[in-house]
Amino acid sequence: MSQPSRPSRPYVLLSAAVSLDGCLDDAGPERLLLSNAEDFDRVDAVRASCDAILVGAGTLRADRPRLLVKSAQRRADRVAAGLPAYPLKVAVTASGDLDAGDPFWTTGGGKVVYTTDAGAVLARERLGALAEVVALGDTVDWARVLDDLASAHGVRRLMVEGGARVHTQLLQRGLADEVQLALAPLVVGEPDAPRLFGPGAYPGAYPGGSRHRMRLLETRSVGDVVLMRYAPCAPGADDSPTAADRHWLALACALAADCPPSETAFSVGAVIVSSDGTELARGHSREGGDPVVHAEEAALAKIDPADPRLRTATVYSSLEPCARRASRPKPCARLILDAGARRVVTAWREPDTFVARADGIGILEGAGVTVAEIPDLAEAAIRPNRHLIPTTGTHKD
Template identity: 80%
Template sequence: MSRPHVLLSAAVSLDGCLDDTGPERLLLSGAEDFDRVDAVRAASDAILVGAGTLRADRPRLLVNSAERRAKRVEDGRPAYPLKVAVSASGDLDPGDPFWTTGGARLLYTTDDGAALARARVGGAADVVALGATVDWAALLDDLGARGVRRLLVEGGARVHTQLLQLGLADELRLAVAPLVVGEPDAPRLFGPGAYPGGPRSRMRVLDAERVGDVIVTRYAPTVPGTTEAATAADRHWLRLACDLAADCPPSETAFSVGAVIVAADGTELARGHSREGGDPVVHAEEAALAKLPADDARLATATVYSSLEPCAHRASRPRPCARLIVDAGVRRVVTAWREPDTFVPGADGIGVLGAAGVVVAEVPELAEAAVRPNRHLVPTLPSSTHKE
C-alpha cells in the first residue's frame, strides 16, 4: 500500500514567524486565504496536527463550506476528512474541540503514551501506538493502509520540521503575509537541523498566486537519494507507478510497467499499467494517456511517472510511448528504471524525450521496486540501471 501524498501547509510572516509572543493568536491570513485552506481540506483524505498545535490553537479541522461537504458526500466520501493527532505522551484534553466536533478521529502515540491516550480520548478516537518513539514512516504506512491518499499537515512547527528533515514531505504550501513580527523569540516554521540535500539544497517552485493580501507558493522539497530534479512528491507518485506494475497480467515477452499522470497542482489525472483491460500489447503510459482528452490543457504542465523508461521503439503500435508523451504536450517525466536490452537492444526513450525538450528525472532508489514484477525476465538488478 502506498503512503499518502504529504502536503505541509502553513502561514508565516515576512520574517518566517508562525505567530508573535503575545497572548492572542496572530492572524496572518484573511478571509480569502481561509477559504483557500478550506478547499484544500475538502480535497484531502485526512488532516494532521501535533499535540502542541492542539493545545495552543484548539483547532476543529473541519470543512466549513456546506457545498464542499456536500460534494464530498456526493463523491462517496465522509463529509469531513479524517482528523489525525500525534502526541508522544498521550496527555491530551478530552474536551478539546478536536475531539468533540465532526469527523472521525485518529491518535498516534508511543507505547508509553498509549495507556494515558486511551484513558483521555479513547472514546473519541482510535489510538495507535507506534513504538518507543513516534515513527513517522510507520505512521504514513498505517494511513496508507487505511486508504488515505492525500494527507494535509497543518502543524505545528515541530511536525513540519520532522517530516521535511526525514524526506517524507511531498509538497509545501506556504502563505506569506505582508508583515514583520520582529520578535527574536517568536516561533518559526522550521527548526534547526539537517535537511535533505544539505544547506545549499533548493526546493523546486511549482507555482505561486496572490490570495487576498498574502502570496501562496507551492514548493516540492528535495529528498536524499534522488537525482537533483527529483523530489519527495516524485518519489511518492513513482512508488505508486511501481505498485501498479504488479497489477499487470504476467507475460514472458513484455515488461510489467505502471504509470501515473499527475497535474501541476498535485492531483492525479490518470493511471494505467501494461496489458490493462485485456489488451495484450497496450503499454502503461499509453493506457494512462488514453484516459484523458487529447486536448486536455493540464497535460502541458503535468508529469508522467513511469516505473520503466518510456519505450522508444515498438512493433505493436505506430508510435512508441516516448513519442506519445511528446505528442501529448507533456514536458516532464520521472522514471525509476532504464529499459534493459531484453527485448529492444539500445532502446533510448529518455534520449527521445530529451531531444524533444522533455525534462526527465530518474530515481534509481526505486529501481528495485520497478524490477520486482519483472524478476522472471530480469533475474537480478544490474549494479547500475543507467546506460552509458
C-alpha cells in the same frame, strides 16, 4: 513470485501561513492571524479535498483548533462523492497528554491518535471512545504513521497543519510531497517567535542540504497574501524511499511509455538526479533510434563521467538495472558502478522473460550501492511491458 506491495503512502501536504520573516506567530498570548478571509476560504477548500488532516499535540494545546470543513456546500459535495462530510482528524503525540474537552475531539467526524506505547495508555484514559489510539512503540515513527493511515484508513491525501516541529520532522525525513505557504505582508521581528522550520528532532540535515532548491508548483495572490506551492525534489539517502524518490521514479516509469515498441526487449525509463535535487539526465530504451540501447545507459551517456555530482547521485530506473546482456560489453548494473553512483531506486524486478534469474539489485548491493524499491509503482513500470510478461509466475522473490 510478485513483489510484496503496500498501499501507496498518502500525498503529504504541509500547510502554513508565515510572516515575511518566516514566523508562524508572534510571542504574545493571543494567536496572530496571518491569513485573510480569502486565504482562510482557500484553506477550507484544501481541507475539503483531503482524506485526513493532521496536527501535533503542541498545536492542539496552544491553538485549540477545530480543523473542520466550514463550507456547507463543500461538506455536501464530499457526501455526494461518497466521502464523510469531514476528513479524518489525526493527532500525533509522544506523551498522550490530550484534553478530551478540546474542540478538536468534540467536533467533526472520525479521529485517530498516533503515539508511543506509554503515551497510548494515557491517551486512551483521557479520550475514551472519542478517538482510535494507535501505539507505535517507543517512539513516534512518521513512516509508520503514514503507512497506517494508508492501509488502515484509506488515506490518499493528507493535509498537515502544524505545528513547526511536525512540519520540520516530516520535511527532514523526506516525507513531504508539497509545501503550501501563505506569505503574509507583515514582519513579526521577535526573536522568540515560532518559525516554520527549525533544526528538528532528527539528526542530520534536510534532504539535499542547504543547496536544495524545491520545484515551484504555483504562485498566486490571495488578497494581500501570496500563496506559494513547492515540491521537495532532493533524493533520499538510504533504502527508505522519500516523497521526492516517488516523484522521480514516477517520471522514469512515464518515460518507459515513450520507448519504441519491441517484442525482444523491455521498455524502461531512467532519470539521474544529483543529491541536491537537480536532474542530471534522463533516457529510455531504444532512444535515438538505437535498437539496443538501455535506459540507464542512454541517461549516463549524457553526463560527463568526470562530473563530481555522479558520486552522490541517485539513478531512478523503472526496471531493475540489468545484470547480463548480449548487446553490449557491460550490463547497466556495471555501468552504474563504473559511473560511481551510490544509490538506485527502482519499481520492478526483472522477470525471467529474457534472462533467467537476473539479479542486478544483488550486483549493485554487493558492490555497496544502496537500492530502494517502490513496488507500488510497479504497475506503472509494467504497463508498457505487459505483452512481454510470462503468464506463469516468474518474478523473482
